[in-house]
Structures are given as C-alpha cells and as structure tokens.
Amino acid sequence: MSVRDATPEDIPELVRLREILADRMAQDGSFPVDGHWQEAYADSLRERLGSDDTAVYVVDAPEDGLAACGIGLIFERFPGPSLPDGRYGYIQGMTTDPGHRRRGHSRAIMSMLMQWYRDSEIRRVDLHATSDAEPLYREFGFVTDGHFYPSLTWRHPS
Structure with missing residues (x-):
C-alpha cells in the first residue's frame, strides 16, 4: 500500500x-445530509x-478506484496566545471504503497528513470524528478539547 497525492482524475x-x-x-x-452538495464538493476539490x-x-484500491482518502486544510485567523501566527489545521x-477497512489505509494517510502539518509548522489541528475512527485519532495524540470552553456550533435552520 502506498499513499499518494490526489489528482483531478480522482x-x-x-x-x-x-x-x-x-x-x-x-x-x-x-447532522442531516443535504442531497445537493456533491457538485459543489467536486468543484471545490478542482480549485x-x-x-x-x-x-x-x-490510497488506490487494488482493483480500481480509491480505497481511502483524507484531506488536510490550513486556515488562518487572527493571531493570539495559543496561535501566534493565526494558522491552524x-x-x-x-474515509475508507467499507470493503477496504482494517488494512492500515487511514493510519497511513493520517501519518502523511500529520507530517504535512509539521512541515507546514502548524501548531493546532482539529477534526470531527465518527465513533469508529476516534481511537485512531487518539493514537495520533488528538484529545477532547472542551476542557475550558465549550465547542458550540450554529447551523441555519433550513
């Protein structure tokens, strides 16, 4: 198994x-799944x-297509005490296709993502985990970060 950069063909x-x-x-x-997001997602990936x-x-599937993927993003906000340059990941x-789980694909992708963040000098990385994936993220040092301030989200009621 090898991890590679995604291409537009993917x-x-x-x-x-x-x-x-x-x-x-x-x-x-x-959250509820809106059925009309796929085209916007593809356009954003292209950009x-x-x-x-x-x-x-x-990670390529042995037969055809992809077995797994992962995306890392870097955002910037105003600098502050915990983020002196304001950048965070x-x-x-x-995601791993159900037919390819338990083969180390997500672990390999996470290793690449975390190295990319280290190389980019990112000091904080956030994510949202499904209950299935939480143990893997904890292996990489992710912790519940609601000790001091609650994590709150607002969603438009539509």
Whole structure:
C-alpha cells in the first residue's frame, strides 16, 4: 500500500468516498445530509488540489478506484496566545471504503497528513470524528478539547 497525492482524475472517487462518510456521520446523529452538495464538493476539490493550504492524500484500491482518502486544510485567523501566527489545521473527509477497512489505509494517510502539518509548522489541528475512527485519532495524540470552553456550533435552520 502506498499513499499518494490526489489528482483531478480522482475527484469522482473522492466524491464517492465523501458520500460514504456523510452517511456514516448521519448514523452518529451528527447532522442531516443535504442531497445537493456533491457538485459543489467536486468543484471545490478542482480549485484546491495542489494549493499550498490543502493536502489530499489517497490510497488506490487494488482493483480500481480509491480505497481511502483524507484531506488536510490550513486556515488562518487572527493571531493570539495559543496561535501566534493565526494558522491552524483541520482534517476533513477521512474515509475508507467499507470493503477496504482494517488494512492500515487511514493510519497511513493520517501519518502523511500529520507530517504535512509539521512541515507546514502548524501548531493546532482539529477534526470531527465518527465513533469508529476516534481511537485512531487518539493514537495520533488528538484529545477532547472542551476542557475550558465549550465547542458550540450554529447551523441555519433550513
């Protein structure tokens, strides 16, 4: 198994894997799935693949398509005491096709993403985990970060 950078040719498979993750997250009760996001997701991937603030890593399936993927993003906000340069990371879309799970694909992608963040001198990385993936992220040092301030989200009621 080898991890590689995603290419524009991978976008249909990246959308397919994101659909799998959206369905899984809905099972955990995270949020309702809107049925009209795939085209915007594909367009965004086309725009961001290869940019300095985005890393998209994939593992090819032995037969065809992708077995797994993961996306790392770098965002910037105002600098502060915990983020002197204001930059932080967010991991999105970590997904392994159900037929390829338990083979180390996500672990290999996470290793690449975390190295990319270290190389980019990112000091904080956030993510949202499904109950299935939480143990893996904890192995990489992720912790519940609601000790001092609650994590709150607002969603438009539509």
